[in-house]
Amino acid sequence: MPDSTTDTPAVSTNTGFLSAISQKQRGVSIELDGVSKVYPGQPEAAVDDFSMRIEPGELVMFVGPSGCGKTTTMKMINRIIEPSNGSIRIDGTDILSMDPNQLRRHIGYVIQQIGLFPHLTIAENIGVVPKLLGWSKSRIADRVDELLQTVQLDPEQFAKRYPKQLSGGQQQRAGVARALAADPPVMLMDEPFGATDPITREKLQAEFLRLQADIGKTIIFVTHDFDEAIKLGDRIAVLSDRSQIEQFDTPARILANPANEYVSSFIGQGAALKRLALIPLIDAPLRPAVDGAPQITLQDSLRDALNMLVLTGAAAVNVVDVDHRVCGSITNASISAVLNDAQPVAFAAEGTR
Amino acid sequence: MTSFDFGNAMTFLERRWEDILVLAGEHLFVVVIALAIALVTGVLLGLLVWNRATPRATAITAASVAITVPSLALLALLSPVLGLGWGPTIVALVFYSLLPIIRNTVVGLTEVPEHIMESAKAMGMSPRRILLTTQLPLAWPLILTGTRVAAQLGLGVAAIAAYVAGPGLGQYIFKGLSSLGSKNALNYALAGTVGIILLALLVDGAFVLISRYTTSRGLRA
Numbered sequence: 291m292p293d294s295t296t297d298t299p300a301v302s303t304n305t306g307f308l309s310a311i312s313q314k315q316r317g318v319s320i321e322l323d324g325v326s327k328v329y330p331g332q333p334e335a336a337v338d339d340f341s342m343r344i345e346p347g348e349l350v351m352f353v354g355p356s357g358c359g360k361t362t363t364m365k366m367i368n369r370i371i372e373p374s375n376g377s378i379r380i381d382g383t384d385i386l387s388m389d390p391n392q393l394r395r396h397i398g399y400v401i402q403q404i405g406l407f408p409h410l411t412i413a414e415n416i417g418v419v420p421k422l423l424g425w426s427k428s429r430i431a432d433r434v435d436e437l438l439q440t441v442q443l444d445p446e447q448f449a450k451r452y453p454k455q456l457s458g459g460q461q462q463r464a465g466v467a468r469a470l471a472a473d474p475p476v477m478l479m480d481e482p483f484g485a486t487d488p489i490t491r492e493k494l495q496a497e498f499l500r501l502q503a504d505i506g507k508t509i510i511f512v513t514h515d516f517d518e519a520i521k522l523g524d525r526i527a528v529l530s531d532r533s534q535i536e537q538f539d540t541p542a543r544i545l546a547n548p549a550n551e552y553v554s555s556f557i558g559q560g561a562a563l564k565r566l567a568l569i570p571l572i573d574a575p576l577r578p579a580v581d582g583a584p585q586i587t588l589q590d591s592l593r594d595a596l597n598m599l600v601l602t603g604a605a606a607v608n609v610v611d612v613d614h615r616v617c618g619s620i621t622n623a624s625i626s627a628v629l630n631d632a633q634p635v636a637f638a639a640e641g642t643r
Numbered sequence: 644m645t646s647f648d649f650g651n652a653m654t655f656l657e658r659r660w661e662d663i664l665v666l667a668g669e670h671l672f673v674v675v676i677a678l679a680i681a682l683v684t685g686v687l688l689g690l691l692v693w694n695r696a697t698p699r700a701t702a703i704t705a706a707s708v709a710i711t712v713p714s715l716a717l718l719a720l721l722s723p724v725l726g727l728g729w730g731p732t733i734v735a736l737v738f739y740s741l742l743p744i745i746r747n748t749v750v751g752l753t754e755v756p757e758h759i760m761e762s763a764k765a766m767g768m769s770p771r772r773i774l775l776t777t778q779l780p781l782a783w784p785l786i787l788t789g790t791r792v793a794a795q796l797g798l799g800v801a802a803i804a805a806y807v808a809g810p811g812l813g814q815y816i817f818k819g820l821s822s823l824g825s826k827n828a829l830n831y832a833l834a835g836t837v838g839i840i841l842l843a844l845l846v847d848g849a850f851v852l853i854s855r856y857t858t859s860r861g862l863r864a
Contacts, residue, residue, distance in 0.1 A: 368765055370765055390767075391767040391768070392767065394764070394765055394766060394767035399762070399765035401762065401765075403756075404758070404762075405758040405761060405762030406762075408759075408781070409780045409781055409859035409862050410861065411861070419767065422767055422768065452860055452861030453861060454861060468766075478765075
């Protein structure tokens with residue numbers, strides 16, 4: 291298209307920074323400082339004085355009810371929504387003074403409705419940003435192949451298809467591939483798995499975690515599903531109205547020690563069980579092995595162990611390593627002890643409810 | 644009134660076959676030329692006004708008013724300025740074709756789903772690029788539908804244009820009307836009318852093919 295010249299201004303103050311961060315595909319820091327968004331004609335700010343620092347390679351979950359401003363906050367990072375106040379820095383550089391189109395080509399974006407272009411093939415969809423960045427045709431083709439494999443879509447089968455010929459789950463994978471196309475150091479994800487059925491969602495989440503372990507992007511992931519937040523997040527920001535941060539911590543610490551009633555209500559029932567799911571047996575103190583007890587592997591969580599205890603009715607389960615050597619056993623009492631030792635105060639508080 | 648005589652009609656057809664084909668060709672040609680002008684103008688206007696409330700309302704209202712002007716009256720108004728023949732015919736045809744094309748262009752560009760617009764923006768596409776590479780292709784099936792409506796409308800209006808000595812099968816219809824009572828009056832009128840109906844079917848078929856070859860496979864039902 292003839293407007294490629296206007297899309298890539300010859301003189302740009304940001305190209306240096308953008309090419310610098312695009313070398314850092316492993317993630318960069320994001321800092322929001324006193325960021326607010328006030329819509330004209332509305333008495334209350336949608337986002338009020340939001341400050342947060344996100345470490346390179348971190349997967350931060352924004353959790354909160356609908357309308358709390360979590361999506362608005364996220365969308366200010368790629369300037370889909372322009373902040374009214376405050377500053378946002380990526381890798382230490384202020385992004386509000388940049389050309390927004392240039393900036394957005396270096397930030398991956400995945401939304402619930404996916405937003406694949408229906409008139410383009412999957413390969414063309416994935417190639418949109420590389421094309422904007424002026425990559426050669428062969429480089430784009432190679433990248434498309436690589437990405438389709440990364441998201442487990444067979445390039446032979448899917449590259450030439452149109453979005454409507456894919457299932458919801460496949461479309462969402464293509465959406466993730468498209469967001470990763472130019473290997474951006476930052477990804478913004480707005481309830482990406484929210485519209486999929488529970489089985490597909492679980493599968494996509496597991497794949498996404500494996501992918502993130504590989505690529506280590508800095509990711510902001512918006513969800514209203516606290517369980518999804520626990521499952522995926524390195525840290526979770528629990529947000530209330532006007533995007534106020536009620537608590538910002540690791541899943542384990544939020545579960546063990548919710549900052550206030552609001553956070554507790556968000557965690558919902560069964561906080562202890564959710565915590566157990568986060569603790570691998572490797573981190574649990576083991577007791578001597580018991581003859582004839584059922585077995586569970588070291589990679590499983592305390593929740594899996596509890597599940598087996600309840601199912602089998604045994605007093606203990608033996609924990610085995612990958613080579614099937616028995617390392618020790620775990621009992622109801624030792625599971626309780628882990629919960630109590632970790633956060634005695636929180637656990638007591640939870641007991642009184 | 645003479646009654647319809649089949650044998651007489653066949654003789655008429657046989658004698659004037661070539662003449663009819665030439666008129667049909669002119670009829671089609673003038674409509675296609677006018678459509679091409681209207682398509683380019685209408686889409687350009689649509690691209691200019693789609694996201695600006697006042698110009699958009701003005702363009703659509705103007706085109707809506709235009710279409711309510713009786714074609715005979717419009718031709719009568721045009722011929723003092725443009726003379727007789729092709730000139731006023733093409734102008735009148737463009738005039739009537741614009742409304743369905745502009746309206747469908749504007750609707751098509753506006754109704755691209757919000758999430759697709761947002762994705763395009765979030766990938767760093769400029770508004771102009773989004774308009775040309777995303778909105779326009781997505782609006783294209785609707786624009787074609789508008790053009791198809793304009794084509795059907797145009798084939799009918801072109802018949803009236805014979806009143807100002809415009810080209811096409813309308814000449815036969817008017818000849819039939821002016822020679823009422825003569826042996827071939829009905830034959831002239833019928834040849835013109837049936838000819839236009841056949842052209843309309845032909846053009847509709849052509850649009851099916853055009854739409855097939857110019858619409859992304861991802862958009863076809």
